[in-house]
Amino acid sequence: MRGLLSIMQAHEEIIMKKSGLENIAPALDKYTAGPLADLWKRPDLPLRDRCLVTLAALIAKDQRIGLPSYLVMALENGVTPGEISGMITHLAFYVGWTNALSAIVVTRDVFLRRGVSPDQIPAASPPLLHLDEAAENKRAKSLHQQFGQIAPAMTHYTASVIFRDLWRRPDLSPRDRGLITISALIANGQTAQLPFYLEKARRDGLSDTEAAESVTHLAFYVGWPNALAALSILKQTLKTP
Amino acid sequence: MRGLLSIMQAHEEIIMKKSGLENIAPALDKYTAGPLADLWKRPDLPLRDRCLVTLAALIAKDQRIGLPSYLVMALENGVTPGEISGMITHLAFYVGWTNALSAIVVTRDVFLRRGVSPDQIPAASPPLLHLDEAAENKRAKSLHQQFGQIAPAMTHYTASVIFRDLWRRPDLSPRDRGLITISALIANGQTAQLPFYLEKARRDGLSDTEAAESVTHLAFYVGWPNALAALSILKQTLKTP
Amino acid sequence: MRGLLSIMQAHEEIIMKKSGLENIAPALDKYTAGPLADLWKRPDLPLRDRCLVTLAALIAKDQRIGLPSYLVMALENGVTPGEISGMITHLAFYVGWTNALSAIVVTRDVFLRRGVSPDQIPAASPPLLHLDEAAENKRAKSLHQQFGQIAPAMTHYTASVIFRDLWRRPDLSPRDRGLITISALIANGQTAQLPFYLEKARRDGLSDTEAAESVTHLAFYVGWPNALAALSILKQTLKTP
Numbered sequence: 275m276r277g278l279l280s281i282m283q284a285h286e287e288i289i290m291k292k293s294g295l296e297n298i299a300p301a302l303d304k305y306t307a308g309p310l311a312d313l314w315k316r317p318d319l320p321l322r323d324r325c326l327v328t329l330a331a332l333i334a335k336d337q338r339i340g341l342p343s344y345l346v347m348a349l350e351n352g353v354t355p356g357e358i359s360g361m362i363t364h365l366a367f368y369v370g371w372t373n374a375l376s377a378i379v380v381t382r383d384v385f386l387r388r389g390v391s392p393d394q395i396p397a398a399s400p401p402l403l404h405l406d407e408a409a410e411n412k413r414a415k416s417l418h419q420q421f422g423q424i425a426p427a428m429t430h431y432t433a434s435v436i437f438r439d440l441w442r443r444p445d446l447s448p449r450d451r452g453l454i455t456i457s458a459l460i461a462n463g464q465t466a467q468l469p470f471y472l473e474k475a476r477r478d479g480l481s482d483t484e485a486a487e488s489v490t491h492l493a494f495y496v497g498w499p500n501a502l503a504a505l506s507i508l509k510q511t512l513k514t515p
Numbered sequence: 516m517r518g519l520l521s522i523m524q525a526h527e528e529i530i531m532k533k534s535g536l537e538n539i540a541p542a543l544d545k546y547t548a549g550p551l552a553d554l555w556k557r558p559d560l561p562l563r564d565r566c567l568v569t570l571a572a573l574i575a576k577d578q579r580i581g582l583p584s585y586l587v588m589a590l591e592n593g594v595t596p597g598e599i600s601g602m603i604t605h606l607a608f609y610v611g612w613t614n615a616l617s618a619i620v621v622t623r624d625v626f627l628r629r630g631v632s633p634d635q636i637p638a639a640s641p642p643l644l645h646l647d648e649a650a651e652n653k654r655a656k657s658l659h660q661q662f663g664q665i666a667p668a669m670t671h672y673t674a675s676v677i678f679r680d681l682w683r684r685p686d687l688s689p690r691d692r693g694l695i696t697i698s699a700l701i702a703n704g705q706t707a708q709l710p711f712y713l714e715k716a717r718r719d720g721l722s723d724t725e726a727a728e729s730v731t732h733l734a735f736y737v738g739w740p741n742a743l744a745a746l747s748i749l750k751q752t753l754k755t756p
Numbered sequence: 757m758r759g760l761l762s763i764m765q766a767h768e769e770i771i772m773k774k775s776g777l778e779n780i781a782p783a784l785d786k787y788t789a790g791p792l793a794d795l796w797k798r799p800d801l802p803l804r805d806r807c808l809v810t811l812a813a814l815i816a817k818d819q820r821i822g823l824p825s826y827l828v829m830a831l832e833n834g835v836t837p838g839e840i841s842g843m844i845t846h847l848a849f850y851v852g853w854t855n856a857l858s859a860i861v862v863t864r865d866v867f868l869r870r871g872v873s874p875d876q877i878p879a880a881s882p883p884l885l886h887l888d889e890a891a892e893n894k895r896a897k898s899l900h901q902q903f904g905q906i907a908p909a910m911t912h913y914t915a916s917v918i919f920r921d922l923w924r925r926p927d928l929s930p931r932d933r934g935l936i937t938i939s940a941l942i943a944n945g946q947t948a949q950l951p952f953y954l955e956k957a958r959r960d961g962l963s964d965t966e967a968a969e970s971v972t973h974l975a976f977y978v979g980w981p982n983a984l985a986a987l988s989i990l991k992q993t994l995k996t997p
Contacts, residue, residue: 299842299844301925302844302856305917359541362543363543367739369738375580379535397541397542425727445542458738462738463945482906497850498849508906509906603780611978614819616777636782640786661991666968668798703982705985
């Protein structure tokens, strides 16, 4: 299997050899080769999705040290350059513009090294995906009632830029946008908006098993405390708890 | 207008050319030239204040990648070197000493390049601004009641170093201290202390419109989730919601 | 006293000379030589513990800029290379794998420069410390009731890897694991799990005074807002408030 070989090579490169992990912290090396490597092979979340989740977490935390290797791992396991481009653009709005910029700088180098060509990069203004007007109007109305009076610009940008444009871009499926948004929220410990995005992701095709397994995966990349906080929210949003 | 030209040049330098943004993520390039550039021109918050807010967010998040360009933008739009020095000192107490140190290292280079002279840097111990004894005693009493017994050193430092010294330094106006404190709290998702600092900033001359527009500005730099969480708090603190 | 001399030298090196602090922000320089230097001398928390607390905060925040100097300070004040190795391994689970990796890269250089030898590094799989089966079963049962159904892998890893293995490793005492876990939670503003870990640390020998003083120490390194949020939780968990 190309996928698992690539994971092992990436771990080898990222974590073990370069960093001197086996000399400085043999126990962490053991946990990397044991539970962490096992995690990546668990069937409850496809390998490609684990790459998306990990990249979203690293971009959310602005951690550039592992980013090149995980970008390579993503490209070798079914994530396209266009999806990576779309992901960074998407996350700019959820974790801040300068995190996206940091990611762009690293990604440019990886794309150059791998010979990604310009036609693999999504256009600035492609035809947009269908909009569920009813759901969007409901969302807009709710935000308007909350903040329409004190911050009309926020409600305006949220509708016109985020939900009527960004989320409809075809470079990333709505389900994948949900997955990376949830991952970014968990990485930054932002539980307040998780229910909204969990529900939206479910409507867009993310299963409860995939959501729970994403949290389990994130436990290793953003720490147990953020993962446990997310599980509490996830449990509350489940129809059959 | 020098200001807007400088913004465009800074964006050009920071975000577009250097990073390869237009090649890697044309959509993010489009959003940068569109909504983000528009944001900087909105009249509800002066350009100078937008610079303060952005710098505070970057220092709070310890993001050094954009810091040089935004420091230059600040200096070209009415923020003095002394205010930048005062800001970093102030934020040391609100986001941690090592974030301030990171910012100092970057700022030193920018100041050197621009020939900032020693007389533009605020003295270590200047005459302090007037203290509102009544307000400070009220604050001190409240903190003492909460934590005087379990952490007397905290209540001591909070009074003697932060409110009786730092906030009274003349290198930054109390209103600007409020603005950057609020920005740092929002950048780090720390909503618990927002009501206190929003109320204080209001007394020190920050309008509700400026506060709300600061949150809108921050949405782009620290992500929508932190901005929306801040708006909830802001709304609760408004007298006329 | 070797300890205090070393602190002053480290501060000198880290903060004052290298960064140009005295030229860019004389006030911050003053606060560093005043309240911050005083803090390190306060008797309520041993110097060695202050090193652990500071390192945990820097690793939690992924701040590599001060890390080398604080690692040296730790090594010169009673923290062993094995404890540092154990600490990074421990924190991987609490703040994320890539933070630990960042720390490893920096630590490797420090260990090399100081001639740390391989026999000072803890083995991957040493004999483990005694397990309090009753307490662990109670913890496992509680987590299983919460999340056993929606995320069985999380409850599995939490028991088998974290509480039945990691916490029992002899390279760091349970009391010190508690201290660094609490510090990491405070550094990242994660208050939800503080009560559990404060109670556990208390059982493992951390006094309430040491806990409160750790929070006071952290105020300077992770900012006042996170420290005040932690004090609220600490106060609630005290038996005699």
